[in-house]
Amino acid sequence: MKCDPTLYRAAPPSLAVKPRLIRHLFLPPLVILLMVGLGYVGFWISEHYGIRSLGENGQRQLELHARAVESEISKYTYLPSLLELESSVSELLADPSPEHRQAVNDYLEGLNRRSRSRAIYVMDTTGRVLATSNWRDVDSYLGEDLSFRAYFQNAVRGQPGRFYGIGSTNGEPGYYLAHGLEEQGKIIGVAVVKVRLEAMEERWQRARLEAFVSDENGIIILSSDPARRLKSVRPLSDDTKERLARSLQYYWYPLKELEPLARERLSEGVEKITFPANAELVSDEQEISYLSQTRPLADTPWNFTLLTPLEDLRREAINQGILVAVAFALLAFLLIAWNERRKVIATRLAAREALQEANNQLERKITERTTDLRASNERLKSQIRERRQAEETLRRAQDELVQAGKLAAIGQMSTSIAHELNQPLAALRTLSGNTVRFLERGQLDIASANLKTINELIDRMGRITASLRSFARRGDDQGQASLGKAVDAALQLLGARLESAHLQLHREFSDVQVQIDQTRLEQILVNLIGNALDAMQTQPLPELWLEGDVVDGKYRLRVRDNGHGIDAETRKHLFEPFFTTKPGEQGLGLGLTLSASLAAATGGHLGVEHPASGGTAFVLSLPLVSLLPAEPI
Numbered sequence: 001m002k003c004d005p006t007l008y009r010a011a012p013p014s015l016a017v018k019p020r021l022i023r024h025l026f027l028p029p030l031v032i033l034l035m036v037g038l039g040y041v042g043f044w045i046s047e048h049y050g051i052r053s054l055g056e057n058g059q060r061q062l063e064l065h066a067r068a069v070e071s072e073i074s075k076y077t078y079l080p081s082l083l084e085l086e087s088s089v090s091e092l093l094a095d096p097s098p099e100h101r102q103a104v105n106d107y108l109e110g111l112n113r114r115s116r117s118r119a120i121y122v123m124d125t126t127g128r129v130l131a132t133s134n135w136r137d138v139d140s141y142l143g144e145d146l147s148f149r150a151y152f153q154n155a156v157r158g159q160p161g162r163f164y165g166i167g168s169t170n171g172e173p174g175y176y177l178a179h180g181l182e183e184q185g186k187i188i189g190v191a192v193v194k195v196r197l198e199a200m201e202e203r204w205q206r207a208r209l210e211a212f213v214s215d216e217n218g219i220i221i222l223s224s225d226p227a228r229r230l231k232s233v234r235p236l237s238d239d240t241k242e243r244l245a246r247s248l249q250y251y252w253y254p255l256k257e258l259e260p261l262a263r264e265r266l267s268e269g270v271e272k273i274t275f276p277a278n279a280e281l282v283s284d285e286q287e288i289s290y291l292s293q294t295r296p297l298a299d300t301p302w303n304f305t306l307l308t309p310l311e312d313l314r315r316e317a318i319n320q321g322i323l324v325a326v327a328f329a330l331l332a333f334l335l336i337a338w339n340e341r342r343k344v345i346a347t348r349l350a351a352r353e354a355l356q357e358a359n360n361q362l363e364r365k366i367t368e369r370t371t372d373l374r375a376s377n378e379r380l381k382s383q384i385r386e387r388r389q390a391e392e393t394l395r396r397a398q399d400e401l402v403q404a405g406k407l408a409a410i411g412q413m414s415t416s417i418a419h420e421l422n423q424p425l426a427a428l429r430t431l432s433g434n435t436v437r438f439l440e441r442g443q444l445d446i447a448s449a450n451l452k453t454i455n456e457l458i459d460r461m462g463r464i465t466a467s468l469r470s471f472a473r474r475g476d477d478q479g480q481a482s483l484g485k486a487v488d489a490a491l492q493l494l495g496a497r498l499e500s501a502h503l504q505l506h507r508e509f510s511d512v513q514v515q516i517d518q519t520r521l522e523q524i525l526v527n528l529i530g531n532a533l534d535a536m537q538t539q540p541l542p543e544l545w546l547e548g549d550v551v552d553g554k555y556r557l558r559v560r561d562n563g564h565g566i567d568a569e570t571r572k573h574l575f576e577p578f579f580t581t582k583p584g585e586q587g588l589g590l591g592l593t594l595s596a597s598l599a600a601a602t603g604g605h606l607g608v609e610h611p612a613s614g615g616t617a618f619v620l621s622l623p624l625v626s627l628l629p630a631e632p633i
Helices: 011-073 080-084 087-094 100-117 150-156 199-207 238-249 310-344 350-440 444-474 483-493 494-501 518-535 568-572 591-601
Strands: 119-123 129-132 163-167 172-184 185-193 210-214 220-223 262-267 268-274 287-298 301-309 504-508 512-514 543-551 554-561 607-611 617-627
Touching: 011 199, 011 287, 011 301, 011 568, 080 087, 080 100, 080 119, 080 172, 080 185, 087 100, 087 119, 087 129, 087 172, 087 185, 100 119, 100 129, 129 504, 150 172, 199 220, 210 444, 287 310, 310 350, 350 444, 350 483, 483 494, 483 512, 483 518, 483 568, 494 518, 518 543, 518 554, 518 617, 591 607, 591 617
Parallel strands: 504 543
Antiparallel strands: 119 129, 119 185, 163 172, 172 185, 210 220, 210 301, 262 268, 268 287, 287 301, 512 617, 543 554, 554 617, 607 617
């Protein structure tokens, strides 16, 4: 490219001095002003998008921790209503005698220990405490008049009582859940459970999470920072303060207002708040800004607030603003230098084409780099969308797994009840038929014995259903059982099958006391002996061995048969639920699964061995309580 030399010819001195003087006077202030302005714009944009990103991440954290608080609050809501099922509680409310009060005290003490609540107590309709789980303590609630509490007033009217307050007896905070106890449609008393929620504050502190929960009065009742606890998040009128003081909900605390230095509302439930710096923290900052995100807690009038510090974000935004200002200053310097250089090169016509080519090449590289950066930005956006979709898919899968687990638990409970009652019902049918024939023959002694056995079987079915209800309420049911009695009961249930099979029975065990409920031990033995009888149906000379010995403080009972044995493929699925080799009408595939579960619940174990002589041996190992001084049976 050729240039006209006259274009770069110097201007006359009289015309060139004034523009240069103006440029030297005004260009540096203009550059500084633009640098400061662009730095502020860079700071504002970085802070704006940083707060948006921080808010999106904080929203997920807010939902996660709010759900954790809701779960902690709601897991005790069922507990007061359970006292309606306890007959001793209704007897105490009908007749508050010392014997009834002591019985309910002991029951509430055990229930409180198992549920890990703070206290459980029962009040009459006047608000007087008749029985409590802390009756042994010096500051027991026994005999106190708590009729002024809002939870009692709601519960006695048949409404759910939910209340957070500080105890008037010992000044200890807690969450109270009250339920009106009804009898024949009439409320005869109130059951109350007190729960401590301070464990959540400790978890927040360990996780370095700044959060708090405020109640319906705007009072902070839970906080990761103890300095904020029992302060108001909104101004309280004098009438409100007087009403709260009379109710003693917060004992005698002054309920000061938590006043921020600055507050800026960003959206619904989202604010930017500035507080004075904590004097205990080692920091050069005089104030700390937070992104405050609040959402209501389900089933309560409370709100959960998550505070996310903005100091790191603001520091990063300042750095971004400084970087933009420095980049602009550098760019301005480069432009000025390039302009001066262009003027110098303008006097050198021979080098102008080389400079233009270098400039074009630089622009091409900038364009290519811009294209690469744009493509990288698109790929990054695509990855962000895919990750969000993956998180949404994971959340839905987790919800579906939780729902499937609930349905599986309900199905297993229904099939367990049917399976456990099947054997006693079969025995009842056999005994009732025999009793009719014995009565017709006039054999009253045998008929009377059969009727007693039928009565015992009915009691056994009652114990089974009671055990299932007890298991559903408490999670485990420890007890002691006699092995000899359990074996006799199981053989009696299977007596018809044993007699028809012409079985040779070898009893080589001792009558010991083991740690398991008597009914559950009989259920396990009925399953094991019944399976052995099924395995020996085609055996011409069936034999059954019941062999026992003591190993490492546990008693091992081997139920061994000489049946057809178990093949290798079946062994892999032996203890799986609903797996059975029997026809559908003869078994549900739950006997061994339930037996193994019952043994494991008491610290025992159910396993299987395959003797070299043939047949199958199931080994039941249970914790040993005591060995009775009796000869082997």
